[in-house]
Amino acid sequence: MSERGRTLEIHTSPHLASGASVDDIMRNVVLALLPVAAFAIYSFGLAAALVLAVAVLSCVATEHLLCRLVAAPTTLRDWSVTIT
Numbered sequence: 001m002s003e004r005g006r007t008l009e010i011h012t013s014p015h016l017a018s019g020a021s022v023d024d025i026m027r028n029v030v031l032a033l034l035p036v037a038a039f040a041i042y043s044f045g046l047a048a049a050l051v052l053a054v055a056v057l058s059c060v061a062t063e064h065l066l067c068r069l070v071a072a073p074t075t076l077r078d079w080s081v082t083i084t
Helices: 022-044 046-071
Strands: none
Touching: 022 046
C-alpha cells in the first residue's frame, strides 16, 4: 500500500468557494441584522434608531473620506462599512 506517487497540496483559505460576491454576502448580513435592529427600536424606542442611524452614517462618512484621502477606490458599494 505505497502512495509514493501522490503529493500533498497546501493552499491558503478559502478552501471552499461559491459564486457569491462580497457584495452579495455583505448585503445578506445587513438583511439578517434588520430584524435585530427592528427589535432594538421596538424595545428601546427611537433612541435606538438614532444610535443606529448615527453609527451607520458616521461609518459611511469616515470610510468615504478616508478612501478619498488616500486616493483609494471607494468600498461603499460592498456593504461592509454598514456592518462595521
